[in-house]
Amino acid sequence: MNLKKLNIENKKIRNLIPQALTVLALLSVIIYFATNAQINMGNRGISFGFGFLNQEASFDITFSMIEYDGSHSYGRAFLVGLLNTILVSVIGIIFATILGVVVGISRLSDNYLIAKVAEWYVEIFRNIPLILQIFFWYFAALRALPLPENGINFYDISFLTIKGWYVPKFIWTNFNIFLLSVIAAFIAIYFINSYATKQREQFGKQIPTTIISLASLILLPLITFLFLGVSLTFEYPVLKQLSPTVFTYAGGVSIIPELIALALALSMYTATFIAENVRAGILGVGKGQKEAAASIGLNKNQILKLVVMPQALRIIIPPTTNQYLNLTKNSSLAAAIAYPDIVLVFAGTALMQTGRAIEIISITMLTYLTLSISISIFMNWYNKKMAIKEK
Amino acid sequence: MIKSIKTWILVGFASLLLVACGQGGGGAGSKKSKTLDNTKKAGFVKCGVSQGLPGFSNADESGNWSGIDVDVCRAVAAAVLGDADKVKYTPLSAKERFTALTSGEIDVLARNTTWTLSRDADIGLTFVGVNFYDGQGFMVRKNSGINSVNDFQNGISACTNTGTTTELNMRDFFNSKNISYEPIAFEKADEVVAAYDAGRCDTYTTDKSGLAAQRTKMSNPDEHKVLPETISKEPLGPVVRQGDAVWEDIVRWSLNTMIEAEEYGVNSSNASSLKDSENPAIKRLVGSEGELGAAFGLDNDWSLRIIEQVGNYGESYKKHIADTGILPNRGPNQLWTKGGILYVPPAR
Numbered sequence: 001m002n003l004k005k006l007n008i009e010n011k012k013i014r015n016l017i018p019q020a021l022t023v024l025a026l027l028s029v030i031i032y033f034a035t036n037a038q039i040n041m042g043n044r045g046i047s048f049g050f051g052f053l054n055q056e057a058s059f060d061i062t063f064s065m066i067e068y069d070g071s072h073s074y075g076r077a078f079l080v081g082l083l084n085t086i087l088v089s090v091i092g093i094i095f096a097t098i099l100g101v102v103v104g105i106s107r108l109s110d111n112y113l114i115a116k117v118a119e120w121y122v123e124i125f126r127n128i129p130l131i132l133q134i135f136f137w138y139f140a141a142l143r144a145l146p147l148p149e150n151g152i153n154f155y156d157i158s159f160l161t162i163k164g165w166y167v168p169k170f171i172w173t174n175f176n177i178f179l180l181s182v183i184a185a186f187i188a189i190y191f192i193n194s195y196a197t198k199q200r201e202q203f204g205k206q207i208p209t210t211i212i213s214l215a216s217l218i219l220l221p222l223i224t225f226l227f228l229g230v231s232l233t234f235e236y237p238v239l240k241q242l243s244p245t246v247f248t249y250a251g252g253v254s255i256i257p258e259l260i261a262l263a264l265a266l267s268m269y270t271a272t273f274i275a276e277n278v279r280a281g282i283l284g285v286g287k288g289q290k291e292a293a294a295s296i297g298l299n300k301n302q303i304l305k306l307v308v309m310p311q312a313l314r315i316i317i318p319p320t321t322n323q324y325l326n327l328t329k330n331s332s333l334a335a336a337i338a339y340p341d342i343v344l345v346f347a348g349t350a351l352m353q354t355g356r357a358i359e360i361i362s363i364t365m366l367t368y369l370t371l372s373i374s375i376s377i378f379m380n381w382y383n384k385k386m387a388i389k390e391k
Numbered sequence: 392m393i394k395s396i397k398t399w400i401l402v403g404f405a406s407l408l409l410v411a412c413g414q415g416g417g418g419a420g421s422k423k424s425k426t427l428d429n430t431k432k433a434g435f436v437k438c439g440v441s442q443g444l445p446g447f448s449n450a451d452e453s454g455n456w457s458g459i460d461v462d463v464c465r466a467v468a469a470a471v472l473g474d475a476d477k478v479k480y481t482p483l484s485a486k487e488r489f490t491a492l493t494s495g496e497i498d499v500l501a502r503n504t505t506w507t508l509s510r511d512a513d514i515g516l517t518f519v520g521v522n523f524y525d526g527q528g529f530m531v532r533k534n535s536g537i538n539s540v541n542d543f544q545n546g547i548s549a550c551t552n553t554g555t556t557t558e559l560n561m562r563d564f565f566n567s568k569n570i571s572y573e574p575i576a577f578e579k580a581d582e583v584v585a586a587y588d589a590g591r592c593d594t595y596t597t598d599k600s601g602l603a604a605q606r607t608k609m610s611n612p613d614e615h616k617v618l619p620e621t622i623s624k625e626p627l628g629p630v631v632r633q634g635d636a637v638w639e640d641i642v643r644w645s646l647n648t649m650i651e652a653e654e655y656g657v658n659s660s661n662a663s664s665l666k667d668s669e670n671p672a673i674k675r676l677v678g679s680e681g682e683l684g685a686a687f688g689l690d691n692d693w694s695l696r697i698i699e700q701v702g703n704y705g706e707s708y709k710k711h712i713a714d715t716g717i718l719p720n721r722g723p724n725q726l727w728t729k730g731g732i733l734y735v736p737p738a739r
Contacts, residue, residue, distance in 0.1 A: 024587060043634055046493065046515040059558045061572045071563045142589040162590050162660060163548060163573075194491035246593045248546045257591065258575075335553070338577045338586070348486055348578065352554030355514030357490045 026191050037358065052354045053078070059349050061340045063256050074350050081345035082367060088262050088341065089371070095267035096327060097320075100274025107279050118275070126272035131333050133269055138337040145257070148239065148247040164254035166237035174230045178221055181228075185220040189213045237241040250338035258339035262331065270327045277319045281312035313386045321379035326373050332368070342367060402564035424637035426473065426498050427688060435477045435725035438464035442482045442579060445604040446717040447503045447523075456480045460501035462707045463522055463629045465700070468498055470693040481560050484578060485554040489514055492632055499642055500630040503598065505556045510630075519643035521628040522704075522731060524723040526621035527560045528599040530606065533616050535593065540568070540620045543594075548573035550583050550592035557597050560623040584608050598625050603717045637688040647735040648694045652676055652703035654726055654735075659702040662695055675738055683738060694738070704733070 041048060053075040060070050062078045065087065106118035125133070142162055146152060151166075158329035159166045172178065196207040224230040237252030285308050293307040334341040335348055342364060351360045420705050430436055440448035440460060446469045448458040456478075465475040481497050492500045493515045503525075504510075506518040529549075531537045543565075549633065553576040565572045575592055577583045584605050587595040595602065599617060606612050629646060631639050652658065657665055666679040674680035678691040685691070701707065705726075713719050725731025 010658070041515070047513075058445055058562060060562050060572075062573055062575050070566075139585060139589065142591055143588065147590055163592075242543060242544045242547055242593065244534075245532070246535050246537070246547070248548070248593075250546055335578045336582065338550075338553075338575050340576075343579065344576070348553045349558060349576065352489075353509075353559070355489055355510070357493075 041358075046355075048358065050359055052356055052359070055354075057350065057353070059353065061345055062338070063259065063340055067185075074346075077350055078342070078346045078363070081340060081342035084339070084345070085328075085331055085334075085341040085343075086371070088259060088266065088331050088334065088339065091259075091263045092266035092270065092327050092331065093324050095263065096270040096274055097322070099271035100320075100323075101278050102351065103271060103275035104278025105282070107275065107284060122272045122275055125268050126276075129267065130269050130330055131336060134262060134265040134333055134337055137265045137268075138258065141257055141261050148249060150247075151239075157234070158252075159237055159239075159249060161249070163248060164255065164256045165260065166249040166252045166254050168234040168236050169237055169251065169253045171233045172230070174224075174228065175230050177224050178230045181220045181224045182217075185217045187222070188216045192216070211292045233344060256339070258334070258337050261337060262334050262339045266327050266330060269330075270323050273323045273326075274320055277316045277323070278312070280319075281314075281316035282308060285311045310386070314383075314388070317379060317383045317386060321376060321383070324375050324379065327370055328375060329368060398651045424641075424688065426632070426635045426637050426638040427641065429730060430471055430498060433473065435479045436471065436499060437469040437481065437497045438467075438478050439481050439483045439488055439491050439500040440464070440501055441502045442484060442581075443504060444580065444601060445607060446600065446712045446715055447604070448501065450480075450481075450482075457711060459522060459707050459711050460629075462649070462701050462711070463501040463642070463646055464499055466649055466697045467502070467642055469696040469700040470641060470648075470689060472546055473696060474583050475696075485552055486578065489516060489630075492516060492630060495632070498631065498638065502602070503627045504630055505598075506626045506628050507556060515633045516630050517633050517639050518628050518630050519639055520646045520735070521626040522646055523600065523627040525598040525600050525625040525627050527557055527596060527623040527625060528602055528621055529618045530587075530595040530615050531593065531618060533614055537594075537618070540564075540618055540622070543568065543570055543572075545571045546573070546638075547594060548575060548592040549594050549596050550575045550577065550587045551596050552576065552577055552580060552583055555597070556623070556625065561596055564622045580605060581608075598627070599628075600712070600718055637687050641689070644694075644738065645685075645697055648676065648697050648738060649701065649704040649707065649731055650726075650735045651738050652694075652698045653705040654728065657698055657703060658706055659699055662698040671738070672737070681739070 002387075038048070054073050056070070057072060057074045058070045059077075059079045061068060061077065061080055063084065065083045066076075066080060068076055068080045103118045103121060106114045107122070109115045110116070144161040145160065148159070148161045148163055151161035153159055157168050188353040192207075192212050193209055196209045199207055225232075235251045237249040237254075238249055240250040242248060289307055289311065290303055292362045293303045298306065331341060332343040335344040338344065347360055351357060356361070406543065425678060438461075440458075442454060443449050444458070446458055448456060448460040450456050461478075463478070464478045465478070467598050467609070468477045469475040480492065483491050483497075483500075483502060488500055488502055488504065489510070491497050500516075501522075503523065504518075505525075506521065510516055511518050529540060537543065547564075547570065547573055549561060551561060551574065558574070558576055561572075561574060573592075575585065575586065580597075580601070583595060583597075586592060588609050595605070597605070599621065602617050606615055606617070609615055629642055631642050651672075652662075655670065655676060657673055657676055662677055665673050668674055668677070668679075671680055675683060676694050678684070678693070678695045682691060684693045702710070708721060711717075723732045725733060727734040
């Protein structure tokens with residue numbers, strides 16, 4: 001055995017010892033808190049376990065994307081909350097991105113009015129606490145929207161009221177065939193695009209991919225309607241009287257005002273940060289790049305699309321990932337305005353009914369962690385895709 | 392370098408030691424009361440209250456708490472520390488309240504909390520009694536034409552609080568009537584009131600006392616009314632942590648003393664003059680007979696101090712619930728001798 005290797009002066013071991021001790025210390029602290037919690041819970045007669053997830057929840061939830069009522073389990077209620085969290089996050093991310101990009105580019109506009117409006121928007125909305133904005137949109141919307149009997153009428157098929165935005169319900173027959181045709185259309189578009197790229201790179205041939213893509217996206221589903229027995233009917237919301245002065249709408253789908261207010265507040269707030277990222281990204285592309293692009297005869301739109309944006313994206317993506325994560329986590333403020341997200345449904349009502357604080361909070365934390373890591377992984381993949389490819 | 396390694400080793404050992412001695416928490420079943428000792432040492436009673444429910448626990452502009460729930464904590468402070476004002480109030484949401492109690496952040500929870508089997512048995516809590524008999528009801532707009540719960544129809548939207556028994560009662564009720572409804576549950580009562588007031592929901596459901604109290608916060612209280620039906624039993628009472636029997640007894644008998652004092656006509660103004668009363672029950676209440684305080688490590692004037700500083704239950708009810716216009720009629724919260732259901736075991 002080589003004695004020198006075990007010597008404390010050996011650099012490798014010397015570097016390893018502090019790390020090993022750190023891990024040990026960290027583990028000890030975790031074990032300490034875990035055992036202490038266990039002992040204290042034992043002393044106070046609190047049991048620990050996840051069996052409650054199968055028990056009947058016996059409370060109802062306003063808004064659910066899957067079938068749910070109080071006779072389902074706490075586990076199912078968790079799923080309802082999780083899906084609602086994902087729904088509002090996805091809507092928020094989409095709108096925040098669109099708005100953020102538009103505002104970010106507007107801030108650099110030559111048009112004084114557009115640039116100033118964009119600047120004021122950013123400065124106002126990023127400097128007010130989000131929870132206040134959520135309350136503002138919710139209660140402002142509630143106060144501004146009419147009661148159901150005076151609902152804002154969109155051609156008798158959709159009604160906007162204080163109780164929600166009632167839209168027609170889609171009733172499909174053979175929905176699966178339709179779905180398959182849409183998937184097929186997307187696969188076709190992918191192949192058309194890669195074929196077009198090849199043609200362009202090898203032979204310099206331009207193929208009008210946009211028109212072909214659009215055509216396949218419309219034609220394929222249309223065929224299923226005409227020949228494969230797919231059909232779609234609508235169930236329209238109808239005003240219903242509950243008492244001399246109380247009205248509501250029956251039929252159709254209600255998009256609850258809580259969802260609208262929360263999605264609005266989250267996307268308006270996050271868009272300001274994304275706008276700044278976009279602005280930084282565009283300004284971060286060297287002036288020479290634009291001038292070079294102009295000198296070979298590209299027009300303004302082409303410069304932005306082909307030269308500036310691909311390079312700007314490398315600067316924009318990493319901080320925007322942070323904003324997506326923030327938006328998802330901020331959606332937990334939903335509980336304040338009764339949007340049934342995972343915090344309100346699971347870490348709220350379910351926690352109260354079962355009293356299982358440690359179990360439920362751990363599950364909730366783990367869920368947010370999983371959501372955030374999923375977004376991170378996706379955005380890192382996208383970032384890599386957009387990164388400079390050394391050839 | 393050697394020095395830094397030594398530091399690391401020390402840190403390692405220190406954390407191992409921590410693990411070894413970290414097993415001491417909790418003091419179940421011991422004869423002495425840890426909570427009582429800690430309270431005496433701290434000099435105040437740690438009391439969990441609501442975030443603002445007029446009549447039960449509500450803070451004024453200068454942060455002074457009052458209400459019949461608050462009076463339970465004041466009674467405990469008078470008994471244990473000799474001064475009813477030595478209470479530290481922690482406002483809690485419905486969701487936080489039990490965790491705050493089991494974790495030791497508070498020692499008494501007096502926050503209009505419904506006594507149920509699962510809460511009492513399953514999550515490390517003990518209910519010590521009932522200081523308000525309540526039941527869940529519905530509030531609607533007067534012009535709605537709804538005069539009874541039988542007028543509810545499919546599609547009605549109902550606002551309430553999350554994390555309370557009302558959410559469960561509401562479901563039981565609408566299911567039994569076979570009515571489909573839209574439940575909208577907020578975390579804080581203020582938001583429920585604001586949403587109902589704006590017209591987001593057709594009815595607001597919670598304990599009837601809560602409805603009466605919250606009605607005063609509406610932009611126009613006269614436009615709303617509480618329906619006559621009561622759909623549930625809601626015995627509200629103070630709660631303590633499980634495992635400290637002495638502390639549990641102190642809180643239970645502080646509440647009982649207030650009710651018993653009303654039964655025997657002892658109130659804050661006449662209590663000290665009744666020391667020489669002919670009635671032994673009264674003499675026990677004002678501490679001139681028996682050694683009742685010793686049973687939980689208190690002196691003999693503990694109950695006298697409660698009555699003098701906080702008053703009897705009737706005084707508390709009148710001051711906070713009746714005179715504020717919340718529920719002028721005592722209903723079930725009347726003494727058993729006067730047609731109510733307030734009945735406490737004798738203090739002897």
